[in-house]
Amino acid sequence: MSDRPTSAAARPAVHRSGFACFVGRPNAGKSTLTNALVGTKVAITSGRPQTTRHTVRGIVHRPDAQLVLVDTPGLHKPRTLLGQRLNDLVRTTWAEVDIIGFCLPADQKVGPGDRFIAKELAEVRKTPKVAIVTKTDLVDKKTLAEQLVAVHRMAADLGFEWAEIIPVSAVSGDQVELVADLLAKLLPEGPPLYPDGELTDEPEQIMAAELIREAALEGVRDELPHSLAVVIEEMIPREDRPADKPLLDVHAYLYVERPSQKAIVIGAKGARLKDVGTRARRQIEALLGTPVYLDLHVKVAKDWQRDPKQLRRLGF
Ligand SMILES: Nc1nc2c(ncn2[C@@H]2O[C@H](COP(=O)(O)OP(=O)(O)OP(=O)(O)O)[C@@H](O)[C@H]2O)c(=O)[nH]1
Numbered sequence: 547m548s549d550r551p552t553s554a555a556a557r558p559a560v561h562r563s564g565f566a567c568f569v570g571r572p573n574a575g576k577s578t579l580t581n582a583l584v585g586t587k588v589a590i591t592s593g594r595p596q597t598t599r600h601t602v603r604g605i606v607h608r609p610d611a612q613l614v615l616v617d618t619p620g621l622h623k624p625r626t627l628l629g630q631r632l633n634d635l636v637r638t639t640w641a642e643v644d645i646i647g648f649c650l651p652a653d654q655k656v657g658p659g660d661r662f663i664a665k666e667l668a669e670v671r672k673t674p675k676v677a678i679v680t681k682t683d684l685v686d687k688k689t690l691a692e693q694l695v696a697v698h699r700m701a702a703d704l705g706f707e708w709a710e711i712i713p714v715s716a717v718s719g720d721q722v723e724l725v726a727d728l729l730a731k732l733l734p735e736g737p738p739l740y741p742d743g744e745l746t747d748e749p750e751q752i753m754a755a756e757l758i759r760e761a762a763l764e765g766v767r768d769e770l771p772h773s774l775a776v777v778i779e780e781m782i783p784r785e786d787r788p789a790d791k792p793l794l795d796v797h798a799y800l801y802v803e804r805p806s807q808k809a810i811v812i813g814a815k816g817a818r819l820k821d822v823g824t825r826a827r828r829q830i831e832a833l834l835g836t837p838v839y840l841d842l843h844v845k846v847a848k849d850w851q852r853d854p855k856q857l858r859r860l861g862f
Pocket residue numbers: 570571572573574575576577578579590591592593594595596597598619620680681682683684714715716717718
């Protein structure tokens with residue numbers, strides 16, 4: 547009896563699948579929402595803007611739909627070659643997805659930064675655009691209502707309409723399911739694109755590099771976030787380990803632009819780097835589910851953000 551196919555009634559009538567990306571100014575809560583929807587830590591979150599450098603996909607598996615989330619970097623006014631490349635990446639992503647979710651924090655008034663993005667969005671005619679008002683746990687009902695009206699009006703002023711406007715708090719979990727429901731409904735009909743249970747197709751190395759970058763940026767200010775790049779040189783299982791005691795060797799380089807930044811990352815007598823290593827190792831172990839030996843080296847790559855050759859080498 548157990549191998550009898552599921553009855554037609556138990557199966558959803560149509561299956562939908564496709565891609566959605568979240569856009570919004572830096573710190574709008576895109577990565578946090580991605581994580582909440584997927585239910586595991588796949589994108590990197592931090593209190594500092596523009597830390598999401600890579601297009602990280604999280605996959606939401608549902609009986610009726612498979613939603614692949616593409617987390618783009620924050621769109622911003624380009625100051626460097628890296629800034630330009632990131633913005634190009636954002637626009638390329640918009641042209642390829644089935645839904646664009648515009649994240650606007652509930653606790654900040656709609657501003658020029660949002661209008662800058664909305665104006666670009668207005669040009670993307672075919673793709674349904676959903677406004678997602680994030681961080682609703684930070685405001686009262688009245689402020690939220692005003693924000694929803696402002697968000698509606700911003701689009702109307704630019705000559706387009708949102709397919710949906712959804713308030714959500716990724717931190718409290720309020721309405722996260724509804725976001726998934728509404729996004730799923732907007733997807734085209736189609737079979738699952740990824741095997742069941744897969745959460746991301748981002749190479750493990752890039753995710754490990756992002757976790758190291760996140761750990762290295764914790765507690766530092768100012769220009770360092772933009773000057774730090776992490777490259778995994780090698781990630782291989784240690785040989786001669788018993789099957790029940792595996793160990794993964796991870797060797798990574800942290801690239802900074804100036805010797806002074808190298809000193810900051812390393813800290814007095816290497817204490818800071820050691821601490822970064824410990825925290826990043828725990829995160830990588832949690833991510834990959836295996837004990838890790840993490841080896842970090844800091845290198846100066848002078849002005850890498852402005853040098854096309856170096857950018858390529860660092861994976862941009
Ligand atoms: N209270 C509250 N804080 C949130 C919520 N969502 C995100 N945050 C916080 O807002 C900050 C930015 O969140 P991220 O998810 O990193 O924002 P992002 O839009 O991905 O940022 P970039 O990668 O810089 O573009 C972090 O400190 C989050 O903890 C929320 O629902 N409620």
